[in-house]
Amino acid sequence: MSAALTGLRPEAAHRPRTRLRAVPTWLLIAPALLYMGVVFLLPLANTAWVSFSDPMPGLHNYIEVLTTPAYLRIYRNTTLMALLVTGICIVMAYPLALYIARAGGAVGAVLLAATGLSFWISFLVRTYAWTVILGSRGPVSQVARWMGYDPPPVLLFTSAASIIGMTHILLPFMVLSIYVVLARIDPVLLRAASGLGATRGQTFRQVVLPLSMPGIISGSLLVFVFCLGFYVTPALIGSPRDLMVASLIATQIEDLLAFGTASAMAMLLLGATLLMLAVYDRALGLANLMK
Numbered sequence: 225m226s227a228a229l230t231g232l233r234p235e236a237a238h239r240p241r242t243r244l245r246a247v248p249t250w251l252l253i254a255p256a257l258l259y260m261g262v263v264f265l266l267p268l269a270n271t272a273w274v275s276f277s278d279p280m281p282g283l284h285n286y287i288e289v290l291t292t293p294a295y296l297r298i299y300r301n302t303t304l305m306a307l308l309v310t311g312i313c314i315v316m317a318y319p320l321a322l323y324i325a326r327a328g329g330a331v332g333a334v335l336l337a338a339t340g341l342s343f344w345i346s347f348l349v350r351t352y353a354w355t356v357i358l359g360s361r362g363p364v365s366q367v368a369r370w371m372g373y374d375p376p377p378v379l380l381f382t383s384a385a386s387i388i389g390m391t392h393i394l395l396p397f398m399v400l401s402i403y404v405v406l407a408r409i410d411p412v413l414l415r416a417a418s419g420l421g422a423t424r425g426q427t428f429r430q431v432v433l434p435l436s437m438p439g440i441i442s443g444s445l446l447v448f449v450f451c452l453g454f455y456v457t458p459a460l461i462g463s464p465r466d467l468m469v470a471s472l473i474a475t476q477i478e479d480l481l482a483f484g485t486a487s488a489m490a491m492l493l494l495g496a497t498l499l500m501l502a503v504y505d506r507a508l509g510l511a512n513l514m515k
Contacts, residue, residue, distance in 0.1 A: 268494075271487045278484030285488035295472070295489070302468045305383070305458075306451030309390045310444050316391070317398035317443065322432075324399075325406035336403070339396050347393045351457045354389045355380060358461065386462035393457065394450055398443035405439030406432070445504050449497055469493055 275285050289295050320339075324332045342350075356362050358380040368376030379385055409432065417427040455470035462468075467475070469489060476486035 271490055274483050275487035275491050278487070285484045286492070288485060289488050289492060298467050298472050299469060299492075301466055302452060305386065305390075305466075305468065306448050309387055309394065309451050310447045312387070312391050313395050313398040313447050314440060314444065317395055318402055318436075318440070321399050321402035321406055321439075324403055325409075339399050342396045348456055350393060351389055351460050354385065354392070354461055358385055358388070380461060382463050383466045386458045386466070386468075389457040389461050390451060390454055394447045397446045397450070401443030401446060402436060402439040405436050405442075409435050441504070441507075445500065449500065452493060452497060 276282070278285070320335070324335045324339075326332075327335070358364055360376075360378075360380070364379060365376040379388075413431055413435075414427055417431050422430065453470050454468060455474065458466075458468045459471050459474075473486045473489050473493075476482045476489065
């Protein structure tokens, strides 16, 4: 609409846009920065301070964590558990993501929607569901009895239960990460490989798999980082003998009131996560994580 029709002079018609451009950029992002500072940075700074000051100033909390064999074993078990869950998610998610990307149409849309629906259900609810499924009277035990195992193998409150539960919760992250990359592969490349005489296996190994590696790496990073900080699922259905770092931190705070030691454990876990993010950023760039 022109300035003549609105009854405003030309300079008046452009005044609101000029005022908007005059607003400093920092003022536009100030609410978000304030929110992040209050709910994230301040608690994080307090945790770092407690790790160095409680019960006395110094590095004794970090020294205790890094020199105590029991704590190091829990860190090792957590890392191995995270690697195992990540590997299982890759093996299970890649075929599904590849099928969704190739199917397309209504079938692909339904499968993609079914994968996304899992995000609408609380992981706490899904964890409690596994207590029923893996329990002594659950369907898994009933099938084992039907196959002749009496008593059936105990799965609940074991490391296997933790792996099953975490894999179930984190699998959609891996599926979607791989699917996004597979869906962007140009079909012309596949037809070109077929025209040059490549078999389906050769096309997959030399074209599809290399082009999908960014999705595999991004999904692996997401799953691995989530696994490092998992607390609810291992605590509810996992083995008490195979503590993970998050459960150890909770024990230090709730049972021992060792806030300094717990804070040092949390900062070391954060440091390991930031190190992995730095390596990923160096190799592929963090911007690709959200693509």
